[in-house]
Amino acid sequence: xxxxxxxxxxxxxxxxxxxxxxxxxxxxxxxxxxxxxxxxxxxxxxxxxxxxxxxxxxxxxxxxxxxxxxxxxxxxxxxxxxxxxxxxxxxxxxxxxxxxxxxxxxxxxxxxxxxxxxxxxxxxxxxxxxxxxxxxxxxxxxxxxxxxxxxxxxxxxxxxxxxxxxxxxxxxxxxxxxxxxxxxxxxxxxxxxxxxxxxxxxxxxxxxxxxxxxxxxxxxxxxxxxxxxxxxxxxxxxxxxxxxxxxxxxxxxxxxxxxxxxxxxxxxxxxxxxxxxxxxxxxxxxxxxxxxxxxx
Amino acid sequence: xxxxxxxxxxxxxxxxxxxxxxxxxxxxxxxxxxxxxxxxxxxxxxxxxxxxxxxxxxxxxxxxxxxxxxxxxxxxxxxxxxxxxxxxxxxxxxxxxxxxxxxxxxxxxxxxxxxxxxxxxxxxxxxxxxxxxxxxxxxxxxxxxxxxxxxxxxxxxxxxxxxxxxxxxxxxxxxxxxxxxxxxxxxxxxxxxxxxxxxxxxxxxxxxxxxxxxxxxxxxxxxxxxxxxxxxxxxxxxxxxxxxxxxxxxxxxxxxxxxxxxxxxxxxxxxxxxxxxxxxxxxxxxxxxxxxxxxxxxxxxxxxxxxxxxxxxxxxxxxxxxxxxxxxxxxxxxxxxxxxxxxxxxxxxxxxxxxxxxxxxxxxxxxxxxxxxxxxxxxxxxxxxxxxxxxxxxxxxxxxxxxxxxxxxxxxxxxxxxxxxxxxxxxxxxxxxxxxxxxxxxxxxxxxxxxxxxxxxxxxxxxxxxxxxxxxxxxxxxxxxxxxxxxxxxxxxxxxxxxxxxxxxxxxxxxxxxxxxxxxxxxxxxxxxx
Numbered sequence: 001x002x003x004x005x006x007x008x009x010x011x012x013x014x015x016x017x018x019x020x021x022x023x024x025x026x027x028x029x030x031x032x033x034x035x036x037x038x039x040x041x042x043x044x045x046x047x048x049x050x051x052x053x054x055x056x057x058x059x060x061x062x063x064x065x066x067x068x069x070x071x072x073x074x075x076x077x078x079x080x081x082x083x084x085x086x087x088x089x090x091x092x093x094x095x096x097x098x099x100x101x102x103x104x105x106x107x108x109x110x111x112x113x114x115x116x117x118x119x120x121x122x123x124x125x126x127x128x129x130x131x132x133x134x135x136x137x138x139x140x141x142x143x144x145x146x147x148x149x150x151x152x153x154x155x156x157x158x159x160x161x162x163x164x165x166x167x168x169x170x171x172x173x174x175x176x177x178x179x180x181x182x183x184x185x186x187x188x189x190x191x192x193x194x195x196x197x198x199x200x201x202x203x204x205x206x207x208x209x210x211x212x213x214x215x216x217x218x219x220x221x222x223x224x225x226x227x228x229x230x231x232x233x234x235x236x237x238x239x240x241x242x243x244x245x246x247x248x249x250x251x252x253x254x255x256x257x258x259x260x261x262x263x264x265x266x267x268x269x270x271x272x273x274x275x276x277x278x279x280x281x282x283x284x285x286x287x288x289x290x291x292x293x294x295x296x
Numbered sequence: 297x298x299x300x301x302x303x304x305x306x307x308x309x310x311x312x313x314x315x316x317x318x319x320x321x322x323x324x325x326x327x328x329x330x331x332x333x334x335x336x337x338x339x340x341x342x343x344x345x346x347x348x349x350x351x352x353x354x355x356x357x358x359x360x361x362x363x364x365x366x367x368x369x370x371x372x373x374x375x376x377x378x379x380x381x382x383x384x385x386x387x388x389x390x391x392x393x394x395x396x397x398x399x400x401x402x403x404x405x406x407x408x409x410x411x412x413x414x415x416x417x418x419x420x421x422x423x424x425x426x427x428x429x430x431x432x433x434x435x436x437x438x439x440x441x442x443x444x445x446x447x448x449x450x451x452x453x454x455x456x457x458x459x460x461x462x463x464x465x466x467x468x469x470x471x472x473x474x475x476x477x478x479x480x481x482x483x484x485x486x487x488x489x490x491x492x493x494x495x496x497x498x499x500x501x502x503x504x505x506x507x508x509x510x511x512x513x514x515x516x517x518x519x520x521x522x523x524x525x526x527x528x529x530x531x532x533x534x535x536x537x538x539x540x541x542x543x544x545x546x547x548x549x550x551x552x553x554x555x556x557x558x559x560x561x562x563x564x565x566x567x568x569x570x571x572x573x574x575x576x577x578x579x580x581x582x583x584x585x586x587x588x589x590x591x592x593x594x595x596x597x598x599x600x601x602x603x604x605x606x607x608x609x610x611x612x613x614x615x616x617x618x619x620x621x622x623x624x625x626x627x628x629x630x631x632x633x634x635x636x637x638x639x640x641x642x643x644x645x646x647x648x649x650x651x652x653x654x655x656x657x658x659x660x661x662x663x664x665x666x667x668x669x670x671x672x673x674x675x676x677x678x679x680x681x682x683x684x685x686x687x688x689x690x691x692x693x694x695x696x697x698x699x700x701x702x703x704x705x706x707x708x709x710x711x712x713x714x715x716x717x718x719x720x721x722x723x724x725x726x727x728x729x730x731x732x733x734x735x736x737x738x739x740x741x742x743x744x745x746x747x748x749x750x751x752x753x754x755x756x757x758x759x760x761x762x763x764x765x766x767x768x769x770x771x772x773x774x775x776x777x778x779x780x781x782x783x784x785x786x787x788x789x790x791x792x793x794x795x796x797x798x799x800x801x802x803x804x805x806x807x808x809x810x811x812x813x814x815x816x817x818x819x820x821x822x823x824x825x826x
Contacts, residue, residue: 226324238323239344253331256331
């Protein structure tokens with residue numbers, strides 16, 4: 001049955017744009033991937049790129065970067081130095097799936113607004129920001145506060161498209177190992193999320209999963225005879241929801257939420273359930289300290 | 297199949313309405329959720345399924361509606377044109393007993409009838425007429441089962457072509473099953489099946505006997521005939537009831553009867569005598585035998601009882617009779633075995649009809665003790681055509697005295713009279729009750745009181761009375777009959793092409809009841825199904 005998808009709400013109203021600077025300020029200073037002994041916002045070697053030389057090993061250095069050939073020749077430990085293309089950068093990984101059209105307000109609306117706020121903070125405090133959207137346009141790079149408007153325009157034009165989570169990994173690694181990834185989505189299919197988390201962690205990156213949490217993610221459904229529709233597949237089935245059924249569904253949803261948190265914890269990643277504010281709620285409270293919570 | 301009211305099929309347009317009504321209810325509320333998998337797990341855990349159309353109950357309901365709609369339209373199977381009645385003319389004549397390859401033609405005919413009648417539709421009314429031998433009629437199931445059709449015998453008394461022509465009409469099919477024997481032509485109408493084949497046959501046409509009973513001599517004249525392509529020797533054998541007789545062989549020309557004579561000697565115990573013709577290649581064995589039942593020979597002993605005052609006539613009569621039947625005269629004392637008791641005068645405790653006896657003026661226990669004699673009675677009447685008296689000259693009989701009251705009731709042979717009195721019996725035969733081989737003969741006068749012993753017919757009369765006392769016990773019983781002439785010569789039966797049975801008609805069938813029953817059954821299943 002081809003039920004039409006819910007209409008896509010415009011994410012950035014005039015009121016939101018007006019409130020955006022205050023919201024960015026409330027987020028705080030996000031942290032990019034900082035290297036020891038390197039000043040921020042300066043050109044410094046990174047993990048990948050062109051080899052620029054050695055420096056003596058210091059405690060806390062990544063053991064994988066030790067040049068064992070040089071140690072064999074000199075008898076002293078040295079680590080390799082590379083020139084990074086972006087330094088102190090962060091990546092926003094967005095989910096464009098139709099599943100995010102569910103909820104009121106829509107989870108997609110909350111995701112894009114959160115991306116705009118987090119992105120604005122990153123442009124203000126970090127060197128660069130990459131926006132990765134599997135199934136959507138190519139990766140977009142933004143740098144500097146002046147790119148704020150371009151970021152909003154980019155986010156606004158993101159389509160609604162279903163793409164597997166595994167498609168995110170090649171996009172993330174397109175320009176080297178991602179330093180810090182903020183993954184925004186509904187994380188409904190955990191089986192597809194786990195390999196991506198593991199792959200990023202193997203490459204030395206870190207992931208913070210942020211779920212714009214709706215009330216319906218945990219609360220039992222409304223009682224009655226209703227049609228349940230999966231926006232991504234279009235599959236639907238009629239269900240009589242009585243009290244017992246509502247409790248069973250709530251139990252499954254709670255188990256799913258626990259599985260989400262457990263997956264990120266087991267992957268060594270941060271996990272954040274961010275309660276979605278109302279669409280017209282532009283208070284700074286929901287966003288306060290978000291960058292600090294999500295940073296690591 | 298046709299519909300009497302095809303316009304009523306419009307009611308089948310209600311089927312889409314049924315389909316629409318059978319749909320599951322449509323949920324008013326729609327819940328978009330990314331957690332479809334969790335919903336499914338919850339449903340599985342609760343053991344619930346989504347409401348859906350129940351396929352089989354709806355199918356049963358739809359089929360019931362279709363069946364009812366068709367029944368309402370009046371479906372009928374149209375009648376098929378063709379005969380609805382079958383008359384089988386079955387030739388059961390004696391020639392059907394001919395044997396080919398070890399199988400009797402009658403058996404082949406019955407087998408064909410049984411096989412073909414099994415395929416005749418049950419709506420066809422079947423009548424079977426056996427036209428040869430005894431005329432038998434079987435109808436309905438008994439005709440299909442060929443019940444009690446007997447064995448081949450007799451001749452075809454009906455004109456099969458004319459009978460078939462008279463019976464055949466558009467509604468009646470006629471099927472003639474025959475061997476073509478004894479008929480000038482085969483039926484030209486109806487179906488035809490032929491059994492048997494041209495064959496050779498030897499037959500006993502007749503057997504004539506010359507019986508010398510109670511003497512053992514017996515003479516047979518056997519008429520025998522051979523129907524074959526060439527002349528040949530035929531052997532005749534006589535067995536049973538007679539002393540051993542040598543077989544006789546006679547050379548017969550095809551189609552020319554010959555007579556063979558046998559001079560035989562009967563056995564005292566009697567028995568069944570069989571005359572058998574033996575010829576290799578004989579296709580019809582049933583006309584090769586002629587059977588006679590020979591009665592036992594009587595004990596040739598004549599006992600005489602007389603009052604002593606009757607002169608020599610009783611003894612003379614006994615001797616004459618003994619000479620006639622080849623017996624001997626013995627004294628009539630107690631304990632003596634005798635085949636006939638001859639009593640003249642006196643009084644004898646004898647029950648009429650229970651003893652083979654010949655009495656003349658004898659006082660019996662069953663008759664009146666005191667009787668007034670008639671003097672000079674005149675023989676007024678006797679049955680000249682009766683077997684006992686036929687050809688005997690009794691006009692010279694003179695009776696001096698007679699006592700009619702001495703006679704027991706019985707079959708009167710002679711009537712006598714005296715002036716002034718009504719006629720009374722003078723000679724009676726008393727048969728035994730319920731038996732045909734035992735009788736006694738009683739005369740109202742003594743031999744000495746008449747000139748009967750002096751008449752020329754007296755010895756023959758005595759012999760006939762002796763035979764009468766034995767009744768059927770003195771007669772040869774013939775168990776065979778001459779074969780029908782048309783059933784003996786098997787060389788050229790009527791032949792022609794066989795014609796199969798036509799396609800039978802079938803009456804129209806109304807299918808409404810069947811469809812309504814089907815609809816009710818489907819509805820019942822729909823109600824029962826859970």
